[in-house]
Amino acid sequence: MANNYKMIAKTMFGFESVLANELLQLGAMDVKEGTRMVSFVGDKGFMYKANLCLRTALKILKPYKSFKVHNEKELYDQIYALPWEDFMGVDDSLAIDTAVHSEVFTHSQYVALKVKDAIVDRFREKFGRRPNVDLKHPTLRINIHIEKQFCNVSFDSSGSSLHKRGYRSSTNIAPINEVLAAGMLLLSGWKGQCDFLDPMCGSGTIPIEAAMIACNIPPNINRKEFAFEKWKDWDEALFEKIEESVMKKITDFQYSIKGYDKAPSAVEKATENVKNANLSDFIKIERKDFFHSEKETEGYLHMVFNPPYGERLEIDVEKFFESIGDTLKQNYHGTHAWFIATNVDSIKSVGLRASRKIKLFNGPLEGRLLKYVIYEGSKKNRD
CATH class of the missing domain: 3.40.50.150 (Vaccinia Virus protein VP39)
Structure with a gap:
């Protein structure tokens, strides 16, 4: 149980109960439906399994920190204080996705910029160098969600949206997600x-x-990459074991x-x-x-x-x-x-x-x- 932690699976409106049912069938614990999301508890291996097997999930987020912010200085200071060097190095890269529902913070791109400044300033102060931004294939994709005065910092374990299965090389004029x-x-x-x-x-x-x-058949078995493959705690042997076990269940x-x-x-x-x-x-x-x-x-x-x-x-x-x-x-x-x-x-x-x-x-x-x-x-x- 000590290795278990809370995660969030993002989805589309109307699929919350479908996704919750998928998670329960996969073996998730403490499954709770929200709006366009379902929270659940599992370990690292389950995070790998969720990314591979969930059909109605868009992202699997691993929450890291939550804190109150009343202005942009508080946001900068709180982000700056976090030990980002535990998750990436100066030669690595980052990307920041933001969603804001707040009277104080009204512009998601501005929030992303402030968060990026705080992280790179910490690296520059500690190591004299800073990691670069890479929007497509970063080492660490950080998700910032501000709801009123609460800021939630999560790590995106999926990378590009999980609807990108990897099999669709050709599309017609109005393809369905x-x-x-x-x-x-x-x-x-x-x-x-x-x-x-x-x-x-x-x-x-x-x-x-x-x-x-x-x-x-696991829906994301044809995907080229997941974001968690670049994390410091990436366990390739565990991933291969999970992949092998889900492939055995194909009928x-x-x-x-x-x-x-x-x-x-x-x-x-x-x-x-x-x-x-x-x-x-x-x-x-x-x-x-x-x-x-x-x-x-x-x-x-x-x-x-x-x-x-x-x-x-x-x-x-x-x-x-x-x-x-x-x-x-x-x-x-x-x-x-x-x-x-x-x-x-x-x-x-x-x-x-x-x-x-x-x-x-x-x-x-x-x-x-x-x-x-x-x-x-x-x-x-x-x-």
């Missing part, structure tokens, strides 16, 4: 229990995330996972990304227009997709969503269809009653994840 895709799939109840279809797959993110869930998949797109360029990109993710045996990408397609499987079909909203792709939104409803109703009996929509009129245009509506955000756009149950024949049962 990988964490959003995984969260939608988990909210939809997808566990690999039947055939799966994304009828508007774009660059293939949703089918790839669906296959990784179905086969229990096979008995059903089909398909992605359709009518654009040849999207099909090409999706196929390439599936190959990058080493999932070509599990996912079939086809050039097909959903509106001229029909259900190809006998049993129950699970469908999750991210239709264009007319924000970055030019479409007649109402007509487009009306066609989605018509195609589902006429050609996809025995299907549970889930998709995200950001426009109230588009939801009305579907012409079907959604059995669930979950509030989510796609980037800055507020939307709803909608569930439509398309029954076999004339069944009137409600799920």
Whole structure:
């Protein structure tokens, strides 16, 4: 227990309970949901495991210090007083991410500058030299969060956002964030229990995330690096042991996972990304227009997709969503269809009653994840 400490997993709005459940299944202790975050307790090995295995986390932060600050001098002095030389040397580099919700501190970049000044001034005073700033691949990425008069200093163990899985080399015009895709799939109840279809797959993110869930593949197994690999206490042997143990839990998949797109360029990109993710045996990408397609499987079909909203792709939104409803109703009996929509009129245009509506955000756009149950024949049962 002595080696355990509190950590924070950052996520998107609406995925807090999904992430909390993921953490519990991984073996985290003292799991508590917040807004766009979940706190938990674990050791260094669990921090490595969380970065590798969590599908709906954006960052894993390791809190270091919390203190009150009433003005910028107090902020500078408190940061200056911390023993930064315990975590990095003069030849290393740093980056500072800030989030501020305060009447005193109103500009996050200014806060980042003051924090950077305090750290490098301490090094200059002690060693006559100072570490450099490296925004892309720093030795130490420091997270500063000021809420009113409280300043929380954390170390970012992830580095670049965990949605950057490492498999997506090609994207289409409006790619879905990988964490959003995984969260939608988990909210939809997808566990690999039947055939799966994304009828508007774009660059293939949703089918790839669906296959990784179905086969229990760690989502970040293809990532090139994590920030903790540059920390002074980096334990490569422990990381390799964790990696080996999670890889042993990968399972096979008995059903089909398909992605359709009518654009040849999207099909090409999706196929390439599936190959990058080493999932070509599990996912079939086809050039097909959903509106001229029909259900190809006998049993129950699970469908999750991210239709264009007319924000970055030019479409007649109402007509487009009306066609989605018509195609589902006429050609996809025995299907549970889930998709995200950001426009109230588009939801009305579907012409079907959604059995669930979950509030989510796609980037800055507020939307709803909608569930439509398309029954076999004339069944009137409600799920």
